[in-house]
Amino acid sequence: MASTCTYQFDTTIYKGAVTFPTQLFINGEFVDPVNKGTIDLINPATCKAIARVSLGDHEDIEIAAQAARAAFKEHWGLKVSGEARSKLLHKLADLVDANTDQIAALEALNVGKTFHAAKAMDLPITGSLLRYYAGWADKLQGKSIQTTPDKIGFTRHEPIGVVGAIVPWNFPLSTLIMKLAPALACGNTIVAKPSEFTPLSALYLCTLIREAGFPPGVVNIVPGYGDTAGQAVGESMIIDKVAFTGSTLTGRKIMEAAARSNLKKISLELGGKSPSIIFNDADVDQAVKWAINGIFMNQGELCVAGSRIYVQEGIYDDFLQKFTESAQCLSVGDPFSPDTFQGPQISERQFKRVMDYIKSGQAEGATLRLGGERYGTEGYFIQPTIFTDCTPNMKIVQEEIFGPVAAIMKFSAEEGALIFHVPVGNSFYGVKEVIEQANNTTYGLACSVYTKDIDRAMRVASNIEAGTAWVNFSNWPDLGLPVGGFKQSGMGRDLGEDALENYTNVKAVHINIGIKI
Ligand code: NAD
Numbered sequence: 001m002a003s004t005c006t007y008q009f010d011t012t013i014y015k016g017a018v019t020f021p022t023q024l025f026i027n028g029e030f031v032d033p034v035n036k037g038t039i040d041l042i043n044p045a046t047c048k049a050i051a052r053v054s055l056g057d058h059e060d061i062e063i064a065a066q067a068a069r070a071a072f073k074e075h076w077g078l079k080v081s082g083e084a085r086s087k088l089l090h091k092l093a094d095l096v097d098a099n100t101d102q103i104a105a106l107e108a109l110n111v112g113k114t115f116h117a118a119k120a121m122d123l124p125i126t127g128s129l130l131r132y133y134a135g136w137a138d139k140l141q142g143k144s145i146q147t148t149p150d151k152i153g154f155t156r157h158e159p160i161g162v163v164g165a166i167v168p169w170n171f172p173l174s175t176l177i178m179k180l181a182p183a184l185a186c187g188n189t190i191v192a193k194p195s196e197f198t199p200l201s202a203l204y205l206c207t208l209i210r211e212a213g214f215p216p217g218v219v220n221i222v223p224g225y226g227d228t229a230g231q232a233v234g235e236s237m238i239i240d241k242v243a244f245t246g247s248t249l250t251g252r253k254i255m256e257a258a259a260r261s262n263l264k265k266i267s268l269e270l271g272g273k274s275p276s277i278i279f280n281d282a283d284v285d286q287a288v289k290w291a292i293n294g295i296f297m298n299q300g301e302l303c304v305a306g307s308r309i310y311v312q313e314g315i316y317d318d319f320l321q322k323f324t325e326s327a328q329c330l331s332v333g334d335p336f337s338p339d340t341f342q343g344p345q346i347s348e349r350q351f352k353r354v355m356d357y358i359k360s361g362q363a364e365g366a367t368l369r370l371g372g373e374r375y376g377t378e379g380y381f382i383q384p385t386i387f388t389d390c391t392p393n394m395k396i397v398q399e400e401i402f403g404p405v406a407a408i409m410k411f412s413a414e415e416g417a418l419i420f421h422v423p424v425g426n427s428f429y430g431v432k433e434v435i436e437q438a439n440n441t442t443y444g445l446a447c448s449v450y451t452k453d454i455d456r457a458m459r460v461a462s463n464i465e466a467g468t469a470w471v472n473f474s475n476w477p478d479l480g481l482p483v484g485g486f487k488q489s490g491m492g493r494d495l496g497e498d499a500l501e502n503y504t505n506v507k508a509v510h511i512n513i514g515i516k517i
Contacts, residue, residue, distance in 0.1 A: 011336035018102045022053040025206035027067035028216025034059040044112035044344040045379040056222035061232035064220035068162040068189040071217030082138030089134035095208040097127045106200040108335040112343040133181035150514030157504040159187030161240035164233035168246045169195035170301040179243040186503035199223035245269040267492025267502040271400040272445030275438035276306035280314035282450035288322045294474035300404035304446040309408045327384040344380040351380035354403030361396040444486030448474040
């Protein structure tokens with residue numbers, strides 16, 4: 001079994017060689033899986049094989065978890081100062097920044113996202129995440145809480161222990177680092193399972209983790225299938241916490257596995273069906289650009305994608321025309337071309353899934369205004385697709401498509417469309433069509449509202465059931481602000497100070513300074 005792989009990239013935007021290990025990374029070493037499992041990865045732009053890499057199984061997760069437990073006790077956890085952890089995270093950030101081109105090329109090759117998007121967005125976010133949480137590593141503070149005169153009480157925020165991180169394929173490295181950076185900053189060790197489809201950037205990261213000087217066992221990376229290696233993370237009796245990003249369906253399985261095993265803590269970042277609400281007074285040109293970004297960015301493979309677009313009737317025709325023209329101009333094709341906006345979907349399975357949703361939209365009576373077909377003859381490309389005349393219960397309005405498919409709905413005058421909590425006597429009344437429709441899904445991940453009226457923006461943002469509300473823009477994460485879901489979009493928060501709660505236990509220490517019995 002080959003243990004390394006070398007790519008020679010010779011594209012217009014990146015030329016260079018990238019070498020990376022293809023084995024599991026456990027206890028600071030690259031090792032073969034116990035059962036010698038492998039997977040052949042494909043380039044979704046060509047459907048051709050690009051690498052054969054190792055895949056771990058239950059046994060490998062258990063070995064990695066044992067290594068992580070030993071490292072937690074011996075070299076990490078409460079044994080190492082926050083400053084020391086911070087330095088290592090900063091070193092890793094420097095190494096990621098120094099290898100941006102190489103990692104962006106691997107992401108483009110393996111995921112199908114464009115090289116320039118990976119380089120301009122995924123990689124800078126990855127480096128910044130490491131630095132952001134490096135900054136927190138020596139600032140984990142509890143409170144001194146005065147209770148009675150003869151007692152002193154204070155709280156400590158202690159690491160939980162071994163964290164299992166399970167991540168999807170749409171932002172493979174940055175999502176992994178979103179778990180790894182706060183987990184390590186708080187003093188935990190980690191067993192990470194990247195998606196079976198997209199392990200290359202994580203494998204490349206292992207070489208940087210070694211170079212940065214993390215003690216063996218602090219970070220372990222085991223690519224594997226979800227129903228074997230992923231399930232093993234959920235069921236492990238050694239792993240104390242699972243930080244998961246992925247579908248709501250898998251989130252449920254992880255919850256069940258945690259309940260069946262050691263009641264490990266879990267945080268879940270799940271799916272979404274986010275509404276964009278555009279009012280008559282919005283800057284239409286800007287709203288069009290942000291709404292295009294909202295749904296078509298990253299091939300539509302985005303948990304916060306603004307896939308339901310509600311446009312007020314006064315600007316509906318203008319918006320629809322401009323939105324359609326813009327979508328028509330999006331260049332679909334080679335992820336390594338500097339002009340490409342949209343690459344292929346990640347896999348044949350995902351391609352078929354999106355095409356089935358397009359068929360269901362047509363079958364249920366929505367009007368296909370743009371796209372709807374495969375793009376080109378090779379690779380998993382789909383044309384940017386727009387549906388109008390959508391009704392609330394259609395599958396394309398209710399379910400997460402995770403592809404370049406927008407559903408556009410018209411709403412009427414403000415008076416007929418919104419709850420504004422007008423007090424009438426002791427009760428509140430108002431009109432509520434758009435807000436009700438926007439909230440009428442099982443998800444609650446994000447929303448965008450476009451208006452020049454700040455009062456309305458605030459009212460709508462507070463009435464939508466979602467963990468993130470963007471006003472006059474979309475899909476713009478801020479490392480200092482938390483992301484996460486209401487309803488079935490998840491529990492716990494990534495990013496910001498709030499994410500630290502996922503990775504610490506709070507201990508209350510009581511000191512007797514006068515109580516006698
Ligand atoms: P998925 O749930 O199929 O897989 C996610 C990860 O879970 C993969 O690593 C997979 O191997 C693993 N997995 C699968 N079955 C498992 C099991 N039984 N036990 C443990 N692990 C298991 O999701 P996907 O198709 O890879 O990604 C797309 C989904 O991820 C979408 O629903 C999207 O909305 C969601 N997502 C959410 C966020 C967020 O921040 N909320 C971000 C990105 C993606």
